Amino acid sequence: MEVNRKNKLLLGLAAVALVLLGKLFYIQVIDDSYKKDASNNSMVYSVIYPPRGVIYDRNGEILVGNSVCYDILVTPREVTSLDTVALAHALDTSVDFVREKMQYYHKYRSRIGFQTQTFLKQVSVETYIKFAEQEYLFPGFRAQVRSIRDYPFNAGGNLLGYISEVDADYLKTHPEYRSGDYVGRTGLEAAMEEQLRGEKGYHIFLRDSRNRVQSPYMDGSEDKSAVPGKDIVSTIDAHLQQYGQLLMEGKVGSVVAIEPSTGEILAMVSSPGIDVDVLTDIGKHYKEISSNPRKPMFNRTVMASYPPGSVFKLVNGLIGMQEGVLKETDSYPCYKGYYYSGNHKLGCHAHSSPLMLKDAIATSCNGYFCYVLRNILENRKYSSTAEALDKWREYVLSFGFGRKLGSDFPSELGGNIPTSSYYNKIYGKNRWRFQTVVSLSIGQGEIGATPLQIANLAATMANRGYWYIPHIVKDSENYRIDDKYREKNYTLVDTTYFETAVEGMYMAVNGGGSAGGTAFAAAVEGLDVCGKTGTAQNPHGKDNSVFICFAPKDDPKIAVAAYVENAGFGATWALPVASLMLEKYLTGEISPKRKYLEDRMLNAKFF
Amino acid sequence: MGYGSVRTSYDRGLKQTVDWRLIGCYLALVLIGWVNIYASIHSTEPSSIFDLGSRSGKQFLWICISLVVDFLVLFVLTARFWEVIPAASYLLVLFLLVLVIFVSKDVKGSHSWFELGPVKFQPAEISKITTSLMLALVMSRQGFRLSSAKDFLTVAAVIGIPMLAILGESETGSALVYVGYIFVLYREGLSGWWLAFLGIAILLFILTLTTTWWISLIVLGLLAAACTLYCLHGSRSRNYRRRIIFRALLAFAAGVVLIFATDFIFNNVLQDHQRKRIEVLLGLKEDPSGVGYNVRQSMIAIGSGGLFGKGFLSGTQTSFGFVPEQSTDFIFCTIGEEWGFVGCLVVILLYVYMIYRIIQDAERCRGAFTRIYGYCVAACMFMHLFINIGMTIGLMPVIGIPLPMISYGGSSLLAFSLLVFIFLALHRQECKYF
Structure with missing residues (x-):
């Protein structure tokens, strides 16, 4: 052949064609890996969803179980004829619904192709039976069984949490989930998602080019069965939880009950809540x-982060004693308040004066604790009020305030305990002193604490100086809780000082109204209740009502904190709620003498 | 068909004047395309192959229209027409190419489609025809010499201006086809060194991206030295030697600039998706869910076809949307999966034979116009063939251009039909007179 440009170009053409054919020959005939990949593509994985784990309460009652419902599926291509009215009737739905759905399928028919669509979700068993009897009338339609959550006990939606289908945002952050999966979104369901969810399984089928399933792949030998989710035992007492919800009905606020000797949360009520x-x-x-x-x-x-109010006086008193600036026997005068900066006064209610620490706790004297905080902050040991405040803060944090407790319950808030640099920023360095922050002495001002932290204070008091991280999941066969929940967390205050404060709490309840005890209504015969009221000023309206208590005094079984928003004095609202729960838990019933309290609580509804 | 009257009016019969084998290849490819478009959509749009609501039905309609146009071009219109209109049509299409940038809607980042009611078309498709005609006109003029700077620049402008306009529409694939005109220029006397330079430039670009600059530099140095020695071999004239060495140094310098500009071009000139596609092709980055996905699925589909394929309508890969754009740019996957290597072989041989016939016919023509135009047609077909099939089997980056005559799409089919049949008409006119 003549060597000219035409032939050179033809040669180039042949070379390129050979390269293309060579590569094609390689991937089509020589290399097998592409064939395997293709069979992966043409295998259909039919997912088997595992039942989610059951959630039990501490006494073996089922809080969250599973029950069955049905999804109605349709393969629009296989619907040859359809009696719209009959189908709507069989599925207890409207004719318009069926019509709209079918129009939708028709509109997107090319995109849907041979795929199966979910026609109707969560159909009840009764409806399913009705549909199943007539299923032969509706070619292309079939039902698929599905497990849904079932709640035998009304133990509160916020506590248990809900599950929902994962959405696009969730999938982005959690690549291990697939669309169609359900995931715990709040409460226990979210906290224990990993245990509860189980493991999905699948059947593998082969399909042909028209997406029709032909046969099980390798006779099902490669199938994987689903692993059911693990059951979880919660620390919650279902009956107590339910009783707490009942008491809080119509009120805005929370009740948290903790077993002091373990840190287990017995009840956790947020009102208003979601019904199960x-x-x-x-x-x-x-x-x-x-x-x-x-x-x-x-x-x-x-x-929710609230000012804890007078219950916080306990903390200040204990710090004072530990710092050596307050003795049990120190007495301070109080004539309806504490005067500072000339005419400014932090008011107090009427009670005998002067008084000592125990009585000051029992009567919840504001004036007394102003002296206490002044002694703490103006301690000569420290070069400045700022340094003293930071030391004070260190103590407060050791009670579990101002930081997350580390509970296993999701979305816990840390609350707030102010630092000296915070005040420096507001007032300028060295431009503030004790008088500026006087409201800290009675648990007001810049202090913010969650009801869980306040309940933890009650448990700390009950334990005389230590606490366990409050938690909501108990040890069980399937699940061992983290060791951090078994560790005692000591406060920085010596345990010996606690006895005095506890005595004050005892006197508040059992000292008798005449002695000025603020919590005498909480007394239950034979239970030795210790308590502390609080009335926290609320910048947004009426005062918040706070009460913490535990019992029995010498062998505490339960510590309760109640926080009712905009309800006035602690003694009026929070006290009955907390003390009724305490009594119910310890004795199983409400004594006839206190029935009137229960009636009042059940009937009082603010909204 | 009543060609009797036509036949009697010419010295030679239709058998001699019309290249029926070429037409046979063309018809075979159109038919293969239609059938495979049906196969690629039948599972998502199951219907008759003639259903006008589906892509196969629409393609059928376009095939009919194309055949009518083919007939008109070959037998009714006089071929002189194509030698008269190049300048005017070239300018008109150039105007459309620019206009479309401003009036079209954004389709996946590119602005290249005119929408007139239900009809959509890309001026870039017609531009191949007008540019080829214009090139043929310019280069067939009396006294045209590629070695003269003026003529060379004219040719460069004829090719470069529409190419730039198409780049402006973000239709990089269509613009890349214009590179193929370099083969036409080569046939018409362009120094072979330009082809070599183009090849070396691509090689250096890839080498710099996959390895480091100094390896590229060494390779460039070795190549330059080898080429210089080859040219100097046996030459005695000092003047000639000096010229060669000067040119070699110039080329070497250009190569060095290219090596050091590679990173800049790659990161700043190329668009994001183009960069990604090149990275995937060169194995610099894995992107199994993005660009890598397309190529991988496409190779799985073709690879799973085996020697004889899975059979018509039995492909599982192409029918479930594993392969994207399966009836347009990735139609070759359907062929590869359902007809196997044998099917691919037939299709590629049909193309190669077609291009071969065009070149042979072009060479036999006396008139430079027909010859040059023929080479233009061959070059366009070749570029489309190589880029499209190369893309589906991972030899080329993903560049969205159709497979001639086979891919779904009316304006593409019509444009290629015109491209080929204008050549057939020109060739027939030549044959009539000798």
């Missing part, structure tokens, strides 16, 4: 819930 009835299908109610001005989704027990 709506949990199974929360999507349907979501709008209504989120538009409620009282925010039922908001779990106040761990997410």
Whole structure:
């Protein structure tokens, strides 16, 4: 052949063609790996969803179980004829719904192709039976069984939490999930997601080019069965929880009960809450819930930070003793308040004066604790008020305030305990002194604590100086809780000082009204209740009512904190709620003498 | 068909004047395309192959329209027409190419489609025809010499201006086809060194990206030295030697600039998706869910076809949307999966034979216009063939251009039909007179 440019170009053409054919020959005939990959593509994985783990309470009652419902599926291509009215009737749905769905499938028919679509979700067993009898009338339609959550006990939606189908945002951050999976979103369901969810399994089928399933792949030998989720035992006492919800009905606030000797949370009520009835299908109610001005989704027990009020006097008294600036026998005068900076006065109520520490706790004297905090902050040991405040803060933090407790319950808030640099920023360095921050002495001002932290204080008092991280999941066969929940956390105050404070709490309840005890209504015969009231000023309206208590005094079994928003004196609202729960837990019933309290609580509804 | 009257009016019969083998290849490819478009959509849009609502039905309609146009071009219109219109049509299309940038909607980042009611078309498709005609006109003029700077620049402008306009539409693939005109220029006398330079430039670019600059530099140095020695071999004239060495140094300097500009070009001139596609092709980055996905799925589909394929309508890969753009740019996957290596072989041989026939016919023509135009057609077909199939089997980066005559799409089919049949008409006119 003549060597000219035409032939050179033809040669180039042949070379390129050979390169293409060579590569094609390699991937089509020589290399097998592509064939294997293709069979992966044409295998259909049919997912088997595992049942989620059951949640038990501490006494073996089922809080969250599983029940069965059905999804109605349809393969639009296989629907040859359809009696719209009959189908709507069989599925207890409207004719318009069926019509709209079918129009939708028709509109997107090319995208849907031979795929199966979910026609109707969560159909009840009764409806399913009705449908199943007539299924032969509706070619292309079939039902698929699905496990849903079931709540035998109304133990509160905020506590248990809900599960919902994962959305695009969630998938982005959690690549191990697939669309169609359900995941715990709040409460226990979210906290224990890893244990509860189980492991998905699958059947493998082969399909042909029209997406029709032909046969099980390798006779099902490669299938994987689903592993059910692990059951979880909660520390919650279902009956106590339910009773707490009942008492809090119509009030805004929280109650938290803790077993002091373990840190186990016995009850955790946030009111208003979500009813368990709506949990199974929360999507349907979501709008209504989120538009409620009282925010039922908001779990106040761990997410609301309030000023703790007078219950915080206990902490200040203990710090004073530990710092050596307060002796049990020190007495200070109080004539309806504490005067500072000339005419400024922090008011107090009427009681005998002067008085000593125990009585000051029992009567909740504001004046006394102003002296206490002054002694702490103006301690000569420290070069400045600022340094003393930071030392004070260190003590307070050791009680579990001002930081997250580290509970296993999700979305816990840390609360706030002010630092000296915080005040420096506001007032300028060395431009503030004890008088500026006087409200800290009675648990007001810049202090913020969650009801869980306040309940933890009650438990610390009951334990005389140490606490366990409050937690909501108990040890069980399937699940061992983290060791950190077994560790005693000591406060920086010596345990010996606690006895005095506890004595004050005892006197507050059992000292008799005439002696000025603020919590005499909490007394239950034979239970040796110790308590401390609080009335926290609320910048947004009426005062918040606070009460912490534990019993019995010498062998505490339960510590309770109640926080009722905008309800006035602690003695009026929070006290009955907390003390009734305490009594119910310890004795199983409410004594006839205190029935009137229960009636009053059950009937008092603020909204 | 009543060609009787036509036949009697010419000295030679239709058998001699029309290249029926070429038309046979063309018809075979169109038919293969239609059938495979149906195969690629039948599972998501199951319907008759003639269903006008589906892509195969629409393609059928376009095939009919194309065949009518083919007939008109070959037998009704006089071929002189194509020698008259190049300048005007070239300018008109150039105007459209620029206009479309401003009036079109954004389709995946590119602005290249005119939408007139239900009809959509890309001026870039027609531009191949007008540029080829214009090139043929310019280069067939009396006294045209590529070695003259003026003529060379004219040719460069004829090719470069529409290419730039298409780049402005972000249709990089279509613009890349214009590189193929270098083969036409080569046939018409361009120094072979330009082809070599182009090849070396691509090699250096890839080498710098995959290895480091100094390896590229060494390779460049060795190549330059080898080429210089080859040219100097046996030459005695001092003047000639000096010129060669000067040119070699110039080329070497250009190569050095390219090596050090590579990173800049790669990171600053190329668009994000283009950079990614090149990275995937060169194995610099894995991207199994993005660009890598397309190529991987496409190779799985073709690879799983085996020697004889899975059979018509039995492909599992192409029918479930594993392969994207399966009826347009990735149509070759359907062929590869359902017809196997044998099917691919047939298709590629059809193309190669077609290009071969065009070149042979072009060479036999006396008129430079027809010859040059023929080479242009061959070059366009070749570029489309190589880029498209190369892309589906991982030899080329993902560049969205159709497979001639086979891919779904009316304006593409019509444009290629015109491209080929204008050549057939020109060739027939030549044949009539000798």
